[in-house]
Amino acid sequence: MMEYDPVFFSRTLTGLTLAFHILYATIGVGIPLMIAIAQWIGIKKNDEHYILLARRWTRGFVITVAVGVVTGTAIGLQLSLLWPNFMELAGHVISLPLFLETFAFFFEAIFLGIYLYTWDRFENQKKHMLLLIPVAIGASFSAFFITMVNAFMNTPQGFDLVNGALVNVDPIAAMFNPATPTKVAHVLTTAYMTSAFVLASIAAFHLFKGRDHIYHKKSLYLMMKVGLIFSIATVIVGDFSGKFLAEYQPEKLAAAEWHFETEEGAPLMMFGWLDENGEVQGAIKIPYALSILAHSDPFAEVKGLNEFPEDELPPLIVHYFFDLMVTIGMWLTFISAFYWLAVKRKWKVIKNKLFNFILVLSGPLAFIAIEMGWFYAEFGRQHGFSVGL
Amino acid sequence: MDLAIIGVSVLWLFLFGYIIIASIDFGAGFFSAYSEIANTKHVLHHIIQRYLSPVWEVTNVFLVFFFVGMVGFFPSAAFYYGTVLLVPVSISIVLLAIRGSYYAFQTYGAKDSKFYVLLYGVAGLLIPASLSIVLTISEGGFVEMVGENPVLLYKELFFSPLTWSIVILSVVSVLYISATFLTAYADVAEDFKAREILRKYSLAWSGPTILSAGLIIWQLRQHNELHFANIMDIWWVFALSGVFFAITVLFLWRRKYYSLAFWSLIIQFGLAFFGYGVSHYPYLLYPYLTIYDGFTNDAMAQALIIAFIAGFALLVPSILLLARLFLFNRTYVKGEEQRRY
Numbered sequence: 095m096m097e098y099d100p101v102f103f104s105r106t107l108t109g110l111t112l113a114f115h116i117l118y119a120t121i122g123v124g125i126p127l128m129i130a131i132a133q134w135i136g137i138k139k140n141d142e143h144y145i146l147l148a149r150r151w152t153r154g155f156v157i158t159v160a161v162g163v164v165t166g167t168a169i170g171l172q173l174s175l176l177w178p179n180f181m182e183l184a185g186h187v188i189s190l191p192l193f194l195e196t197f198a199f200f201f202e203a204i205f206l207g208i209y210l211y212t213w214d215r216f217e218n219q220k221k222h223m224l225l226l227i228p229v230a231i232g233a234s235f236s237a238f239f240i241t242m243v244n245a246f247m248n249t250p251q252g253f254d255l256v257n258g259a260l261v262n263v264d265p266i267a268a269m270f271n272p273a274t275p276t277k278v279a280h281v282l283t284t285a286y287m288t289s290a291f292v293l294a295s296i297a298a299f300h301l302f303k304g305r306d307h308i309y310h311k312k313s314l315y316l317m318m319k320v321g322l323i324f325s326i327a328t329v330i331v332g333d334f335s336g337k338f339l340a341e342y343q344p345e346k347l348a349a350a351e352w353h354f355e356t357e358e359g360a361p362l363m364m365f366g367w368l369d370e371n372g373e374v375q376g377a378i379k380i381p382y383a384l385s386i387l388a389h390s391d392p393f394a395e396v397k398g399l400n401e402f403p404e405d406e407l408p409p410l411i412v413h414y415f416f417d418l419m420v421t422i423g424m425w426l427t428f429i430s431a432f433y434w435l436a437v438k439r440k441w442k443v444i445k446n447k448l449f450n451f452i453l454v455l456s457g458p459l460a461f462i463a464i465e466m467g468w469f470y471a472e473f474g475r476q477h478g479f480s481v482g483l
Numbered sequence: 484m485d486l487a488i489i490g491v492s493v494l495w496l497f498l499f500g501y502i503i504i505a506s507i508d509f510g511a512g513f514f515s516a517y518s519e520i521a522n523t524k525h526v527l528h529h530i531i532q533r534y535l536s537p538v539w540e541v542t543n544v545f546l547v548f549f550f551v552g553m554v555g556f557f558p559s560a561a562f563y564y565g566t567v568l569l570v571p572v573s574i575s576i577v578l579l580a581i582r583g584s585y586y587a588f589q590t591y592g593a594k595d596s597k598f599y600v601l602l603y604g605v606a607g608l609l610i611p612a613s614l615s616i617v618l619t620i621s622e623g624g625f626v627e628m629v630g631e632n633p634v635l636l637y638k639e640l641f642f643s644p645l646t647w648s649i650v651i652l653s654v655v656s657v658l659y660i661s662a663t664f665l666t667a668y669a670d671v672a673e674d675f676k677a678r679e680i681l682r683k684y685s686l687a688w689s690g691p692t693i694l695s696a697g698l699i700i701w702q703l704r705q706h707n708e709l710h711f712a713n714i715m716d717i718w719w720v721f722a723l724s725g726v727f728f729a730i731t732v733l734f735l736w737r738r739k740y741y742s743l744a745f746w747s748l749i750i751q752f753g754l755a756f757f758g759y760g761v762s763h764y765p766y767l768l769y770p771y772l773t774i775y776d777g778f779t780n781d782a783m784a785q786a787l788i789i790a791f792i793a794g795f796a797l798l799v800p801s802i803l804l805l806a807r808l809f810l811f812n813r814t815y816v817k818g819e820e821q822r823r824y
Contacts, residue, residue, distance in 0.1 A: 118696055128635025130740050157587045159540065160540070160583050160584075160586045160587035161583065161584070161587055162585030163540060163583060164543075164545075164580050166547070166578070167543055167547055167579060168576045168579070168580065169547065170547055170550060170551065171550065171572055171573075171575075172576070172578055173563050174550065174554065174565035174568075174682070175568060175569045175572060175573065176565075176569075177563050177565075178561060178562040178563075178565035178566045180563060181558070181565055182556070182558040182560065182561055182562040184556055184558075184559050185554040185557070185779060185785070186562050186779055186780060186783060188552070189554055189555030189779070189783065189787065190555070190786050190787060190790060192551050192554065192555065193551055193552060193555050193791070194790055194794070195551075195735040196544065196548045196551045196552075197548075197790070197794035197797070197798065199547075200541070200544045200548065200798060201797060201798065201801060203540040203544055204541055204798075204801045204802060204804075204805050205539050205801065206540065207538060207540055207541065207805060207809075208804065208805055208808060208809075211808075212808065215808075228801070229705055237731055260780070261785055263780045263781050263782045264782060265782060265786040266786070268545060308576065357606070384792060403649070406804070431589075437532065451725055479579050
């Protein structure tokens with residue numbers, strides 16, 4: 095029998111809801127931009143296909159927003175219900191971005207409603223497209239603000255703790271904590287990237303089923319291109335994130351890389367497993383790569399897990415989450431670049447059924463990467479809601 | 484004026500906005516479901532859908548706004564209420580999820596399932612009922628401190644007549660607000676068949692609304708004397724609210740000025756709601772928590788108020804735009820323009 099442990103159950107419940115919500119939130123942030131791109135190209139090229147694409151995506155998008163609103167409301171309430179103590183602290187220090195997030199979402203919801211029901215009210219398509227700008231801005235800003243809250247949980251600042259009481263609260267400093275820039279950039283680029291690949295998957299699926307219409311080809315090509323751009327952006331941001339972790343949360347980076355001993359010129363371990371002596375077996379070893387990731391210097395010293403007290407270490411399973419996330423990211427960058435080249439050079443492979451099937455997988459893979467990244471971020475600081483609190 | 488009062492007024496204003504908008508939404512959903520049984524679907528369905536489609540997303544945000552603001556301005560309230568409300572609000576979450584998924588499916592164009600429509604309609608009445616428990620609890624007497632932690636006394640809560648009168652008020656006023664709004668909406672749309680049915684609903688629910696409101700005041704006298712005395716100090720606010728109630732009913736009865744009837748209803752509820760809020764002052768949770776011991780630090784309060792003003796400056800024009808396009812636009816409301824998907 096499992097012992098009843100409210101902390102465990104609360105964690106599981108919140109975790110489950112969030113794991114579900116994050117998928118909807120991710121495409122909720124990215125898709126408005128994709129709709130805007132499609133409509134813009136449609137107007138510029140005077141091509142009905144792109145306009146139709148924008149319309150269909152909007153229809154689908156509304157459903158995800160509906161689900162996102164409900165899960166989002168549930169999470170907000172759940173946090174207060176299950177973690178009242180944390181919310182009290184959060185209320186004192188970090189409620190400003192939460193408050194702003196609601197505003198941003200409000201803004202998005204209003205204009206989405208207007209956009210959705212005014213397709214035929216404007217003579218000029220461009221005016222209708224203008225309505226999408228507040229939607230996209232609202233969506234991106236709500237991600238921006240909510241990520242700030244998560245960043246704060248990783249590197250809390252903007253207050254002093256004196257005898258258990260919070261003093262000298264500075265809401266702005268709490269918002270712009272050290273984790274904010276890399277976290278926000280990572281969340282935004284991956285949201286755009288994931289949305290592009292999800293939409294590309296849908297188009298690839300139609301082609302895979304043999305619906306050989308030019309409409310699907312245009313959609314696939316456009317989204318693969320957008321996906322490629324944002325994957326490259328994600329790689330660059332990922333590099334910054336590595337350096338951030340090395341400086342502020344070295345134990346998280348070390349756990350992700352199974353980097354046990356502090357050393358100079360540290361190699362990067364991919365996958366593998368631990369044998370009974372705690373040695374890493376069967377991993378792909380890339381010499382010096384970890385030092386480069388952490389400090390842009392192949393011979394730099396990277397702190398290992400041995401430097402931290404045992405009870406503060408993140409669970410070692412995060413290594414797999416991290417590696418899976420990075421591998422999928424790399425794969426998506428590669429496959430979209432390959433597809434782009436193949437189309438440019440008119441290689442026959444793009445007509446191949448198997449290749450189309452591989453493209454269909456990009457969307458689900460991107461989702462898995464998002465979940466892995468989320469698990470990594472959350473398991474990585476499981477011992478407390480906020481680091482060091 | 485101090486920051487705590489500004490904060491609580493802002494939140495109260497948003498809660499009022501939520502109550503009106505959500506009532507229209509919940510009630511419309513219920514009438515829409517009811518029309519399936521009462522065989523009036525062909526008359527009511529069109530007008531209700533036309534209103535609901537573009538605005539339903541906005542409704543939930545008001546609620547989120549209220550509790551995010553609550554956590555921001557009054558972190559201690561988040562602690563007290565968060566601990567106590569685990570069960571009632573979890574029920575509300577499930578109900579909100581049912582309604583949300585209905586919207587998702589409906590937009591997707593999946594086949595209409597009668598059962599699902601009914602579920603959606605009933606959920607719309609149960610949500611206000613379950614959320615109204617919060618107001619009951621705030622009156623005191625249902626929470627006990629065990630050590631540092633507040634604990635909800637379920638038995639007392641369940642068997643208290645006050646609980647049930649507040650539940651009844653929340654349900655009947657949802658139906659009343661919604662029916663009155665939709666009557667005015669149908670009138671603008673010149674859909675006279677729908678208007679006649681909705682006007683009947685509106686008149687039918689007006690009596691129960693005012694009766695249950697009176698019942699609550701009477702019960703507060705036994706339950707929370709201080710609050711009752713405060714209400715009596717500003718009795719004229721409630722009397723004025725009653726006058727506006729009479730105006731609404733009169734207009735509806737004589738089939739005149741339907742839009743004005745709805746505005747008068749807003750004033751009626753506004754007066755009663757703010758009268759209730761003022762007489763509740765200074766307690767957030769009687770007798771444990773006032774707005775002053777629960778208030779956040781000054782730096783955060785100022786930041787929140789600045790953010791609020793900036794945000795409001797963006798929101799008001801956008802809400803007006805939404806209203807202009809879908810509520811006060813005769814061609815849209817009548818459904819004359821072409822729509823293709």
